[in-house]
Amino acid sequence: MNARAAVGFEPAVEAIGLRKHFGPIHAVDGIDLAFTPGRIYGLLGPNGSGKTTLIRLLAGLARPSGGEARILGLTMPDRPTLGKVGYMPQAEALYPDLSVGENIGFFAALQGVRGSAAIDRSLDLVELGSRKGAPVLELSGGMRRRLSLAVTLVHEPPVLFLDEPTVGVDPALRVQFWGHFRKLADAGTTILVASHVMDEADRCDELVFVRAGRVIARGTGADLRSTAGTDNLETAFLRFAGLDDAGRPLDAGRGPDPEAAP
Numbered sequence: 263m264n265a266r267a268a269v270g271f272e273p274a275v276e277a278i279g280l281r282k283h284f285g286p287i288h289a290v291d292g293i294d295l296a297f298t299p300g301r302i303y304g305l306l307g308p309n310g311s312g313k314t315t316l317i318r319l320l321a322g323l324a325r326p327s328g329g330e331a332r333i334l335g336l337t338m339p340d341r342p343t344l345g346k347v348g349y350m351p352q353a354e355a356l357y358p359d360l361s362v363g364e365n366i367g368f369f370a371a372l373q374g375v376r377g378s379a380a381i382d383r384s385l386d387l388v389e390l391g392s393r394k395g396a397p398v399l400e401l402s403g404g405m406r407r408r409l410s411l412a413v414t415l416v417h418e419p420p421v422l423f424l425d426e427p428t429v430g431v432d433p434a435l436r437v438q439f440w441g442h443f444r445k446l447a448d449a450g451t452t453i454l455v456a457s458h459v460m461d462e463a464d465r466c467d468e469l470v471f472v473r474a475g476r477v478i479a480r481g482t483g484a485d486l487r488s489t490a491g492t493d494n495l496e497t498a499f500l501r502f503a504g505l506d507d508a509g510r511p512l513d514a515g516r517g518p519d520p521e522a523a524p
């Protein structure tokens with residue numbers, strides 16, 4: 263509460279000592295975060311570092327082993343709050359035999375969206391309005407990613423979790439996606455985007471680096487570069503992870519102090 267008063271806003275997304283264990287695996291190992299509304303946060307980290315697990319905990323799709331996840335001040339999982347969350351999973355969750363319109367209609371109904379205006383708006387946003395009747399199995403990979411995004415946005419959630427949304431997406435579409443993300447953030451949506459693509463990191467307002475279930479650094483891209491003493495974000499990431507430029511553990515065993523980041 264005091265921390266909240268000090269920063270002067272109610273965080274849209276909060277993790278407080280958040281943990282998730284799968285048997286001996288500490289997928290999320292004590293994470294504290296507070297996200298300001300209307301900003302884009304990048305969640306970066308190597309495969310297996312706990313990005314997807316963290317997102318699922320924050321989005322209320324998994325129960326923590328310890329600590330707490332809050333969305334708009336409410337402890338997750340919380341059924342009514344699920345309607346305030348958009349979650350684009352890493353793996354596609356579409357029905358291939360159903361049409362574009364039937365797919366988005368199904369998810370809209372699940373979210374209690376009535377009428378077709380919201381559906382048409384979401385499809386138009388990702389330029390799939392003309393493909394409403396097409397079966398999903400006839401769509402290209404990029405079109406399916408666009409439909410996944412439309413499905414995620416149909417109920418206009420104030421908090422968005424996007425798990426590697428641009429994997430398998432060509433550069434032109436990637437730029438379009440980031441244009442959408444920025445517009446949504448400008449309108450007040452809080453966005454957490456997991457990625458292991460460093461060139462996407464610079465499109466975020468703030469970055470959170472995770473490794474082995476822990477936050478090893480956070481700040482703006484510029485902060486992190488200057489703390490790590492490099493102008494290359496990928497190198498900065500390796501430094502924070504305590505690795506040399508080839509990804510091998512440094513002899514000293516530790517990178518720059520993440521606490522030093524402003």
Ligand SMILES: Nc1ncnc2c1ncn2[C@@H]1O[C@H](COP(=O)(O)OP(=O)(O)O)[C@@H](O)[C@H]1O
Pocket residue numbers: 284287288289307308309310311312313314315316
């Ligand atoms: N349902 C699960 N059961 C057991 N282990 C899991 C499960 N989900 C994730 N893990 C493990 O937790 C760790 C973090 O995984 P994940 O969150 O998917 O990482 P990332 O998204 O960064 O690649 C990995 O070691 C992974 O194998």
Ligand SMILES: [Mg+2]
Pocket residue numbers: 313314315352425
């Ligand atoms: Mg993942």
